[in-house]
Amino acid sequence: MINTEEFTIRLEKVINFYGESASSFAEKIGVQRSSISHILSGRNKPSLEFVLKILSAYPEVELYWLLNGKGSFPAKKETTPSPPVEAPTKIKQVEDPAPISRAAVNRPEEKIFSENANGKTIERIVVFYSDGTFKNYHN
Template identity: 55%
Template structure:
């Protein structure tokens, strides 16, 4: 059984992560605004249809996390990175939030990019050649 109060807390956490309001959430998952309001206030429990619409619209949300708090939010993507040693690799957990949302500098760069190197604090790196 889903704890309505905890579900609404997780729903708020999800809305904060995506930086959307309750009205925008209702629009995105195609439900009435009052449905969101009633779930957030604890008046109504979420229906299966409501939960499925969230999962379909927001793929980073895990079912078990949303329903009972088990698991992680957002889902993590595992990426194998080359380590500086010859024969080893390091796994890194990357979340969607770690990817910059906007360009830091609007200054135009002239010329072609030859390569990009990303250095991690643990000494690993990833090399991208054009």
């Protein structure tokens, strides 16, 4: 069972951490201002829906910390070491590249090879999509 007094203290920590007023916090999580006031005063206990709205609006808040004080706030992100990122090199403009057929682009398993009038070949083509993904085509 949840200890309402301790929950109220943790809720106040969340509100203060984000520099919110009770009113702005209520608006951000989508509840009435009176709901926040009643929970902070101890008049009402938080509902599951209320808790889930907090977690949805503030992903740094851990469920177990908010409910029973176990864990940490803000949530510590588990990081996995990522490979070092190389600084981008200056991209050379290729003059008059040979056209690439649409059929070749639609078959990523096939390598694309093209040579233009200067004897230069295309080594790699990277297509970036609006959702942040990309497709890498290389020789």
